Amino acid sequence: MEAQLFVYGTLMIGVESRMAGLLKRNSTWLGSAYISGELYDLGRYPGAQWIPGHSNKVYGQVFLLEDPDFLMPYLDEYEGIDPQFPEAGEYVRKLVTAVLEDHGQTVDAWLYHYNFPTDQLVRIESGRYLDYYRQKPAHLEFIRTG
Structure with a gap:
């Protein structure tokens, strides 16, 4: 089974998290x-x-997962998805349409979609986590220890 994953946060290239390393070792980067x-x-x-x-x-970024059956359970656990109740967690895994920036090509990719209300949250207006997290000590600590 072929699977692609769209990542937008702590799993991206440029973020030195343990899980980003696992993703990089077990996938092929397709592009921004x-x-x-x-x-x-x-x-x-x-x-x-x-x-x-x-x-x-x-x-x-979009990645082509080399062995989704191996990798997805680790990613689901990292994202807090309970296999018994996958719709009840902070995130749900959804198949979405992503646009590759280099060629404008659309691809179907899995996304860890935030599943709770957002009215009390701060919106990252740029939509770019890589530009945002470095000024946030709590984010840096999570990446270092998570």
Whole structure:
């Protein structure tokens, strides 16, 4: 089974987290990409919501997973998805449309979609986590220890 994953936060190239390393070792980077939606600061890490047709963008990267059956359970656990109740967690895994920035090609990719209300959250207006997290001590600590 072939699977692609759109990442927008602590799993991106440029973030030195343990799980980003696991993803890089077990996938092929396809390029920088974006989805329609909103990006939020959840306190120590980001959360994105895919909103088809929305004018705002969330910027990230797309990876082709070499062995999704091996890798997805680790990523699901990292994202707090309970296999018994996958719709009840902070994130749900959704198949979305991402646009590769270099060629404008669209690809179907899995996304860890933030599953809770956002009205009390700070929106990351740029949609770019790589430009945002370095000024946030709580994010840096989570990346270092998470």
